[in-house]
Amino acid sequence: MRGPHEIRGFRGVHKTYKLYIGGEFVRSESGRAYRVDGSVNVPRGSRKDLRDAIRAARGAFPGWAARTAMNRGQILYRAAEMLDGRRAQFVEVLGGGRIAAREVDQAIEAFVWYAGWTDKLAQVAGNTNPVAGPYFNFTIPEPTGVVGIVAPSESALAGLVRRVAPALCGGNTVVVLASETSPLPALTLAEVLATSDFPAGVVNVIGGYHRELLSWLGAHMDVNAVDVAGCTPEEVASIEKSAAENVKRVVKIKPSEMSPQLITAFMEMKTVWHPIGV
Amino acid sequence: MAIAKRHRTELATQKFEYAPAPESTDFVKIEPHYGLFIGGKMTAAHSKKRFATINPATEAKLSEVVEADEVDVDRAVKAADRAFDSWSRLDPSRRARYLFRISRILQERARELAVVETMDGGKPIKESRDVDVPLSAAHFFYYAGWADKLEWAFPNRKPRPIGVAGQVIPWNFPLLMLAWKIAPALAAGNTVVLKPAETTPLSAMLFADICQQAELPPGVVNIVTGAGKTGSLVVSHPAVQKVAFTGSTEVGKLIQRSLAGSGKRLTLELGGKAANIVFEDAPMDAAIEGIVNGIYFNQGHVCCAGSRLLVQESIAEPLLEKLKLRLGTLRLGDPLDKNTDIGAINSKAQLDKITGLVESGVEEGAELFQPECKLPERGFWFPPTLFTNVSQSYRIAREEIFGPVLSVLTFRTPAEAVEKANNTPYGLSAGVWTDKGSRILWMAERMRAGVVWANTFNRFDPTSPFGGYKESGYGREGGLHGLLPYVELN
Numbered sequence: 001m002r003g004p005h006e007i008r009g010f011r012g013v014h015k016t017y018k019l020y021i022g023g024e025f026v027r028s029e030s031g032r033a034y035r036v037d038g039s040v041n042v043p044r045g046s047r048k049d050l051r052d053a054i055r056a057a058r059g060a061f062p063g064w065a066a067r068t069a070m071n072r073g074q075i076l077y078r079a080a081e082m083l084d085g086r087r088a089q090f091v092e093v094l095g096g097g098r099i100a101a102r103e104v105d106q107a108i109e110a111f112v113w114y115a116g117w118t119d120k121l122a123q124v125a126g127n128t129n130p131v132a133g134p135y136f137n138f139t140i141p142e143p144t145g146v147v148g149i150v151a152p153s154e155s156a157l158a159g160l161v162r163r164v165a166p167a168l169c170g171g172n173t174v175v176v177l178a179s180e181t182s183p184l185p186a187l188t189l190a191e192v193l194a195t196s197d198f199p200a201g202v203v204n205v206i207g208g209y210h211r212e213l214l215s216w217l218g219a220h221m222d223v224n225a226v227d228v229a230g231c232t233p234e235e236v237a238s239i240e241k242s243a244a245e246n247v248k249r250v251v252k253i254k255p256s257e258m259s260p261q262l263i264t265a266f267m268e269m270k271t272v273w274h275p276i277g278v
Numbered sequence: 279m280a281i282a283k284r285h286r287t288e289l290a291t292q293k294f295e296y297a298p299a300p301e302s303t304d305f306v307k308i309e310p311h312y313g314l315f316i317g318g319k320m321t322a323a324h325s326k327k328r329f330a331t332i333n334p335a336t337e338a339k340l341s342e343v344v345e346a347d348e349v350d351v352d353r354a355v356k357a358a359d360r361a362f363d364s365w366s367r368l369d370p371s372r373r374a375r376y377l378f379r380i381s382r383i384l385q386e387r388a389r390e391l392a393v394v395e396t397m398d399g400g401k402p403i404k405e406s407r408d409v410d411v412p413l414s415a416a417h418f419f420y421y422a423g424w425a426d427k428l429e430w431a432f433p434n435r436k437p438r439p440i441g442v443a444g445q446v447i448p449w450n451f452p453l454l455m456l457a458w459k460i461a462p463a464l465a466a467g468n469t470v471v472l473k474p475a476e477t478t479p480l481s482a483m484l485f486a487d488i489c490q491q492a493e494l495p496p497g498v499v500n501i502v503t504g505a506g507k508t509g510s511l512v513v514s515h516p517a518v519q520k521v522a523f524t525g526s527t528e529v530g531k532l533i534q535r536s537l538a539g540s541g542k543r544l545t546l547e548l549g550g551k552a553a554n555i556v557f558e559d560a561p562m563d564a565a566i567e568g569i570v571n572g573i574y575f576n577q578g579h580v581c582c583a584g585s586r587l588l589v590q591e592s593i594a595e596p597l598l599e600k601l602k603l604r605l606g607t608l609r610l611g612d613p614l615d616k617n618t619d620i621g622a623i624n625s626k627a628q629l630d631k632i633t634g635l636v637e638s639g640v641e642e643g644a645e646l647f648q649p650e651c652k653l654p655e656r657g658f659w660f661p662p663t664l665f666t667n668v669s670q671s672y673r674i675a676r677e678e679i680f681g682p683v684l685s686v687l688t689f690r691t692p693a694e695a696v697e698k699a700n701n702t703p704y705g706l707s708a709g710v711w712t713d714k715g716s717r718i719l720w721m722a723e724r725m726r727a728g729v730v731w732a733n734t735f736n737r738f739d740p741t742s743p744f745g746g747y748k749e750s751g752y753g754r755e756g757g758l759h760g761l762l763p764y765v766e767l768n
Contacts, residue, residue, distance in 0.1 A: 124433075129757055131739035132416065139743050139757065224748070237539025244534035246703070247527070247546065247749045259435070261767060268747045269754050272722045274732045 017183075019043050019207065020190035022056035023200025028208070042183050045208035047216050050175070053204035057146045057173035058222050060201030065143045065171040073118035076165060079196040080111035083161075086192060093184050094157060106158035113258060114165035121170065125264050134276045141267040143171035144249060145224035148217045150177045150210075150239075152230040152255050157185040159255045163227050164189075164203065166263040172225075177217060178207040179230055210235060218242035225249035225266055296609065299616040301403045306393045308480060311342040314350055314503065315486035317357040318496025324349035329505075331479055334400035335613050335622035335657040343479045346502040351471070351511040354500040358442040358469040359517045361497025366439045366467040368495075370426035377422030377464060379492040384415035384457075387488065391481060395453055396613045398480040400622030400658070401576050403614050413738055414457035417756075420740035421461035424761060428466065431761050436768035439467030440543060441519035443764065444512040446533075448525045449475035449624050450579040450680075455524055456482055458744075458755045460499060466764035468520065469498050473512050476505040477625045510536070518542065522763065524581075526678070527704070527749050545753025545763040547581070547745055549678040550706030552727065553699035554584030554735060557692075558592045560711035564733065566597070566604050569684070572709060572735040574608060574662050577623055578682040581750075582707035584735055586675060588695050591688045598666065598686065605662045606649040620682060623658040632660050632681030639665050639674035644685070670701060678704070692717065696724045705747030709735045728754070 017040065018025040030046040064072075083090065087104050094100035122140050129137040147167045152159040156179050167174050178186035190205040206213075210231075218226060218239035226248055228236045236252065243250050251265045311328065313320045325347035330339045344350070365373070384391065388411045395406040428437045443463045447455035452474055463470050474482035482501050489499050502508060506529070513521045513533055520543045523533050527548040537544055554572045556565050572584025589597055613621030623629040640646055644665040651661040660681055668675050668685040675685045689695040699708055708725040710718055710732045722730045728746045731737060738744065743754040753763045 127758060129739065129741040129743070131737070131742050133737070133739070135734065135737060137739070137742050139759065144747070233539065240538030241535050244531045244538070247531060247534065247548065247751060249752050259767075261435070261762075268728060268752075269743050269745070269759050270722075270725075270728060270730065270747075271743050271757075272730045272732060273734055273737050273742070274718065275734050 017042050017187045017207075019045055019049055020187070020194060020203070020205040021049065021053045022204065023194070025190070025194070034209070036181070036183060040184065042187070042207050045206035045213065047213065049206050049208070050213050050216055051220070053175045053206050054146060054220055054222055056201035056204055057175050060199055061143075061145055061173045063199055064173055064202045067171070069119035069122070072169065072171065073115045075197045076111055076115035076118065076169060079192060079198075080108050080115065082192045082196050083108050083111060090157060090185070090188065093188050103155060103158045107161040110158065110161045110165050110258060114169040114263070117260060117263060118169050121260060121263055124260055129271070131273075136274050136276055137271065139269050139271045141170065141264055142270050144266055144268050145172060146175065146222060147172045147266050148175050148177065148223050148226040150214070150217070150226070150228055150230040151179045151186050153179040153181050155255065156182040157189065159229065160186055160189065162255065162258060163229050167227070167266045168198075168203065170263045170267045172266050173201060174203045175217070175223070176203065176205045177210075177213055177230070178205060180208070180210050183207040214239060215242060218248070219245055221246045223248060225251060227251040229255045296617045298612070300612060300614045301393055301396075301616060303393055303397065303614065306390050308341050308394065309483075312344070312479070312483045312503070314344055314346055314354065315483070315489070315499070315501040316354045317500070318490065318494070320486060324353070329476070331398060331477065333397050334477075334624055335654070337656050340398060341480060343483070343503040346504040346508045346511070348511055351502055351508065351515060354471045354502050355442060355444070355512070355515045355517050357497040358471050358500050361495060362439075362441055362469045365469055365495060365498050370428070370467070373465065373467065374422045374425035376492055376494050377418050377425060377461065380488060380494070381415045381418035381422060383488045383491055384411065384418060387484075388412070388415070391453060391484060393614070394484055395481050396621070399449060399452060399478045400613050400624050402618040402621040404616055404618070405576060410451055410454045413740070414453045417454070417457040417740040418461045421465040424462075425465040428761065428765065431758055432765065432767055437466065437765035438768065440764060440766055441468060442517055443468045443470050443520040443522060444515065444518035445470060445472045445522045446509040446512060446525065447472065447474055449478040450576060450581070452478040453481040453485065456485055458524075459522055462755070462760045463522075463764050464498065466761055468764055471500045471502060471512055471518065473502050473504060473509050476503070479503045513537065520764065521545075522753075523547070530751060543763065546751035547753070547755060548706075548749065548751040549704055550581045550583065550746065550750050551586060551676065551678055551702045551704045552582055552584050552707040552709065553586045553588050554709035555588040555695050555699060555711065555721065556590065556593070556597065557712035557714075557717065558590040559713045561713065561733075562593070562597065562600065565711040566600050568709065568711060568733070568735045569601060570604055570608070573684045574620060574682050575736050577620055577660070579624055579628070579680055580736065581678075582729060582736065584707075584709050585679060585684060587684055587686045588698055589686060589688050590695075591690050594688050602647055602649070602664065605647075605664065608649070608662050610651055610659065610661060611654060620662060623660050623681065626658055628680065629658040629660060632679055632683060635674055635677060635679045635681075636663060636683055639668070639672060639685070642669075642672045642674075644668045644672055644674060670698065676702065692721065696721065700724070700726045703749040706750035707731065
């Protein structure tokens with residue numbers, strides 16, 4: 001008798017790539033897919049998938065924003081651990097070789113770097129302000145809300161983590177639109193995020209066509225900011241135009257940047273006054 | 279006991295009479311017409327169109343200014359562009375000196391500025407004298423000191439100026455908004471083209487004179503007058519690399535849309551519909567003063583005004599009773615009178631807007647209260663107004679009125695107060711009144727607003743960042759954070 005694990009000529013199990021929405025791996029509600037690399041079916045997300053993802057992100061926002069900075073840091077660090085544990089898989093997804101291995105290193109490094117920022121940011125980006133009067137006055141950064149991130153195609157893993165990590169670091173919830181031409185790193189990254197203790201809905205990843213989804217992302221009234229890292233200049237212009245509808249913040253910092261200013265690009269500064277007296 | 283009661287009744291009916299105490303205007307010189315401040319001097323405009331700026335309290339014409347056209351704006355931007363190279367390379371400590379000097383001249387000419395501000399805009403002289411002008415001087419003084427310390431503001435980064443900043447400001451705090459725009463821009467090494475509001479150009483014209491007095495290098499500051507068309511020419515000029523706008527959310531959205539794809543940097547400080555939340559344990563008298571200051575300061579022409587009063591149900595009745603009494607003591611009239619609390623509405627157009635929204639409040643079913651209040655015959659006036667019985671869906675609870683009109687709503691629990699306060703597309707400011715420290719912090723944490731005043735309201739300071747969440751705009755003005763919109767970081 002042979003056990004099922006001893007099937008002759010066994011060649012592994014092919015994975016069906018899925019969208020990651022509200023903590024679950026789902027097919028596109030549209031039932032559509034498109035092919036990259038000639039053979040892999042990638043779910044082609046629809047406007048409704050995008051809406052579901054934004055709704056999940058909005059629902060998760062108060063809870064994630066209210067987590068302690070320390071706790072958010074621990075979870076981001078766990079994402080680095082999970083990614084490191086699947087290093088070989090990601091090197092393969094990125095095409096193998098030294099360049100791919102270096103990119104995985106960079107992605108891990110970005111998670112670690114921003115994990116360490118969660119509980120320091122307010123000390124660097126916040127202040128007490130010496131106003132001319134008997135008032136205690138302080139400024140603190142707060143997350144802006146739901147952030148849409150258009151993943152870059154170049155450096156599809158590290159480039160994406162360099163945007164997702166700072167947005168999560170500040171306490172935002174995120175909807176990632178995977179690169180249209182190289183979506184697999186983003187869709188696979190969802191599997192890392194799913195096992196890193198992010199509460200459901202904090203990060204959502206969908207794939208699909210820019211021409212079908214970007215205008216809805218730019219115009220959605222429940223999205224507070226859009227990072228256009230993966231957009232062409234024409235797409236940036238179109239998103240900026242529709243973003244005006246609810247005065248969205250459009251983040252256009254260059255994709256390689258790692259800085260506290262990139263964290264605060266997804267944040268609002270709140271200033272609180274209170275009189276001093278007896 | 280009986281005596282005490284009688285005493286109270288007498289107090290309640292006692293009339294306080296005030297003799298007129300107008301500020302003199304004799305030493306203020308307003309030119310019959312002004313040109314444009316371009317390249318360091320007042321220049322004749324290309325545009326032949328002029329318009330009058332009037333005193334909204336008397337409807338008397340004060341002066342005539344140019345409606346700058348495309349050629350004028352182009353000249354101004356080119357002057358700023360030419361000046362940028364030398365200004366941005368100037369030793370930063372020398373840039374600081376110019377700004378310090380401007381601040382000092384603002385102090386030296388404080389009275390003149392205050393009187394002109396009040397004549398042109400209609401705000402009470404006690405406000406222009408004690409708030410607008412001193413805060414403007416303080417703002418220049420604060421940012422003057424930053425000019426040679428920018429590397430300390432952005433550790434590990436190399437801050438560089440952006441270029442020519444196109445700045446469009448509103449009519450509610452003309453000089454102060456000019457200071458908020460120009461001071462950080464110049465400190466960071468940018469040059470400026472500023473367009474003041476069409477109804478209040480005069481303090482900016484005085485400021486042009488101050489730039490000359492301070493011997494500011496030509497072209498570093500340029501001021502073009504005009505209305506919306508001129509403003510859109512300024513922000514859309516291809517050589518303008520940074521746009522800063524303060525005004526309505528409606529116009530802010532138009533600007534954001536029009537700049538799409540241009541690569542210009544943009545900051546917006548837009549409208550608001552702030553909740554001023556009073557809990558049952560709040561010190562009542564202080565809260566009443568805070569409510570009054572929150573909505574009747576500057577006739578309610580304040581983007582961060584506390585226009586929605588949320589009162590805890592248990593104290594709504596006594597609080598409203600007191601508030602109505604207090605409204606009866608507000609003195610409305612000649613803005614130049616030092617006793618005046620409520621001045622003139624800035625323009626006929628604004629008066630019409632306020633009147634329309636108040637009518638909608640009555641139609642939708644809210645209960646109107648206005649104290650007995652004699653309005654002057656000439657000029658634009660609106661009495662302090664309070665609405666009770668307001669539902670969240672009413673226009674007066676949702677839309678920015680920008681006038682002395684307060685909508686009162688009630689709540690039972692802190693959670694309900696948070697829900698109602700944040701139930702708006704705006705997010706500029708909020709007020710919280712309570713004696714309980716932990717509740718202040720709990721509420722402050724939950725307000726989706728850029729400024730939270732706890733047990734105070736409408737406080738401003740150059741060191742304190744100001745700006746909105748959501749549709750109230752983005753970017754901060756004031757403080758360390760106010761530098762960021764004016765630098766590129768390497």
